[in-house]
Amino acid sequence: MSAASRVIDLTNIKVACRECSLARLCLPMGLERADMDRLDAIMSRPRPLRRGEHLFRAGDNFRSLFAVRSGSLKVYTPCQDGTEQVLGFHLPGELVGLDAIEHERHVCSAKGLETTTVCTMPYERLQDLVGDIPSLHHHFMKLISKELARDEAMLLLLGKGNAEERLATFLLSLSQRFRERGFSESEFNLSMSRHDIGNYLGLAVETVSRMFSRLQDEGVVTVHRKNIQLHDLGRLRAMIHLPEPGSPMRCG
């Protein structure tokens, strides 16, 4: 019950940015009160997405960026043969849709992994605001840059990491992101299926399962279905032989 339900509790926060517990991670980070209200004014907060419901699909016109407010999203590229490639999972406070700016059309799809709420920011109006508020501009650039660095760390992981390193890195990334959001770094619930995890990490479902079992046999984690307990973050980190303990997925 832990993480998933605790995350869902965030649905009950006041909607305004300045009341939002995520403001320090999200786009309004570091804004003056007045500027935060201006940002707030262009945002809309549509009804929650149900599990499996799409926020947008590849090919949709691009109108808005989204920030996850509660719950979690899966972003993926649908392939013609009905399969998909999972590109990432997004937790509260994270921005989604940046890759659509180029073609003014979404190049991937995003769906809720559980009941999920988002803040919708019309891109045109956001751009006006960004042009007007230097600190917003600066912070917006940082968030995009972070996204780039995250993808690059992922390229490193897929290019060099073996199955164990991939799963360990994945768990540590979630752990850190939950911690940043005020949740336990050592126990949480996975909102995504084993299939999604494997897809994301370039592994077969069976391999994900086997790696979970192995980590459990070694006493590093306890896994029961969606529930994960990390007993030894240090040992988990030691499994990874890739650079940079720094950013989210930046290994180490």
Place this chain on the structure above:
Amino acid sequence: MSAASRVIDLTNIKVACRECSLARLCLPMGLERADMDRLDAIMSRPRPLRRGEHLFRAGDNFRSLFAVRSGSLKVYTPCQDGTEQVLGFHLPGELVGLDAIEHERHVCSAKGLETTTVCTMPYERLQDLVGDIPSLHHHFMKLISKELARDEAMLLLLGKGNAEERLATFLLSLSQRFRERGFSESEFNLSMSRHDIGNYLGLAVETVSRMFSRLQDEGVVTVHRKNIQLHDLGRLRAMIHLPEPGSPMRCG
């Protein structure tokens, strides 16, 4: 001799953006003459990088973004054990350094694969300009978004593609980028080593070599060291079973 030397010829272009043959691909794309001159005014154009020389290294302070003017760059993450993970190759007109904005520090290294010239744009001053010139802002966002989409396409390739698909996609990406720059799409020189290609594509050098040989046996390409001739782009495209013929690396 073809692509490499022809690319180097670009060194002789007039330095100002408005005289630059790459302007239509690069940051000044679509700017009014006057705005282009303003952008021009903040740029500096340092002496050419020699082959193997670094533009920046992971850990360096972030001051400027760079646009490749001629030649080519390899961007990579250095690993503690002396190995590296190649994250991309950059051709003239492409922006480098965007992933450093977040931490105000470069997270990867960039070195010249051949004699290479760049335009240097101090980030602070660029930000001022971007805030002032909406069309520059818009275009800058598009370039960043494109970079994100490129990384995502790469995640797809590494997550789902086999060795043949990876190499075919790589060749087609280069082909398209050379074409966009006014060079032959069917014959060019690779400025990077087999080792770099393998590293980038998550393959062993030997596998890259074998795939080149196989493609050659099948009559799809002729490979002689750095020189590549693509005899049948259609057949090369048909080898790829991943989504989206759209953007650079977006397969298909």
Place this chain on the structure above:
DNA sequence: GGCGTTTCTTGACCCAGATCAATCTGCGCG
């Protein structure tokens, strides 16, 4: 609360591509 469906786990086997090893090629340089 039983039943069908989906998700996960585990075992057995196999293969694409890694690794190891040997040779070849072309280039830089004295």
Place this chain on the structure above:
DNA sequence: CGCGCAGATTGATCTGGGTCAAGAAACGCC
């Protein structure tokens, strides 16, 4: 012009993780 060497190719062998197949555990959902 020949020597040395890094990079590239090719062959032989090995293996991590994919694939296939069979249960087991949860989760709706009547």
